[in-house]
Amino acid sequence: MLRVEGLEVVYPNGTRALERTDLGFSPGAFTVLLGASGAGKSTLLRSLNGLVRPTSGRVTAGVGDIADKRRLRAHRSKTGMIFQQHQLIGRLSVLDNVLIGRLGFHSTLRTLLPFAAAEKREALQAIERVGLIQYALRRADQLSGGQQQRVGIARALVQKPSLVLADEPVASLDPATADRVLGLLHSICKADAIAAVVSLHQLDFARRYADRIIGLAGGSVVFDGPPSQLGRKEVVSIYRDMAPNAVEQHDEPDFQRKTGTYA
């Protein structure tokens, strides 16, 4: 359903973030991206919905290349994105934040009118699913980090997506909350047959939830397979840019912030 062909990303400052990459993502699969800091995980994820433009190669979804403006908008409206920092508007209520996920379905003119009651009801259903219905009208900045991330999930769900992209969705949460949030995302994706591509820094979460793991190092895919095939050797190759003993500790969530970056 989603294909990446010869995708290459070089940032304007000359950083080669992604070397020529070919990948396919099939419907309903839960894919985890692993890789050291700077390996290109965010770049790959963000090029999957056109937030990053490829320098060469292309991303195709269903009908064709998403470089086309109209197709990109259609693709984005069916693709939910979950961010590490939630990217919520603090002043707005949980409900209003979740409704942002419906914008892609409105024409620009339609936007001038308020959201329809049916859409609000859908948004409330999404909020209920992530267990926040009692906070629906509370300002987003009055929620805890884990609750805010669940609002982020609800905002993606209200799009009725066929694909969810999540860039380190649990990196700023404590381990127990991280597990709960990721478990919630996983169970919803499985229940609704939503494909997911999730970048993570925790090997144990990757092993527990992934159908497929893609390992990135220095902008190239160095591992692609089910968790059962991810042995010690493969882990070392994914995190090869790091000191060898650091790989052992890599299961710690905020590893990269303790040891610095490895761009």
Place this chain on the structure above:
Amino acid sequence: MSATSAPFAEILAQDRRIALRYAGLAGTILVVCAAALWITGFFDAQRFIEGGPALAQVFSEMVPPDFGRWRAWMRPLLDTLAMSIAGTILAVVLSLPLALLAASNTSPNAVVYQFCRVILSFLRSVPEIIMGIIFVAAVGFGALPGVLALALHSVGMMGKFYAEAIEHVDPKPLEAARAAGASPFQVISHAVMPQVMPQLADITIYRWEYHFRASAVLGIVGAGGIGFELIAALRVIRYDQVLAILICILLCVIVVDAIGAALRRKLK
């Protein structure tokens, strides 16, 4: 001990150099201020000595204030209030699109951005009293030229402040909206505007308060409102009426400022 005292001395010397530089800067500012006062004749004691009795004379004619004509002032005061409100809403309607085009994060391209910036600076640099004179000449006496003058000058100010507020929004929610398929217009309406609303309201209310005071002055060039009465009283040298009008204006300003403050608290 001696090993550490050397860097201490170095640090203290540097500290002294920094202090000296600040003293130099403060001295320069002082000299510039004194020069400005001297150029404008502030140190000419003679004029103050002669001016004192004249001032006392005017003041003695001012008291007691004569509120005898208060009935005739109610309508102009109401006009002034209406002018301040009309000028504000007109300024908002014109400023908002200009500000969106003049903010680097919402402007479509660099040419439009620069063009709108130039328009805003131009409007800002024409004083409203000059605009008032021009509009009085164009559309005749009354409140309308006052409103147009207030609005147009304010577009220059408010557009700039709006644009600044828009440029400082958190870009992350914008990206989230874009990722959900929102069009550029929807990103502005649903991710930019909700973030800047309190600031825009703040700027607007402040401007409204200012408009009330400014519209009193605009009356002087024939642009309607209580200022017209003020200049009329000045012309016939009725200082007791002038003081009475000033007191009326002051009371209204206090009321307007209080309403503004209450609105601002509401919108926090």
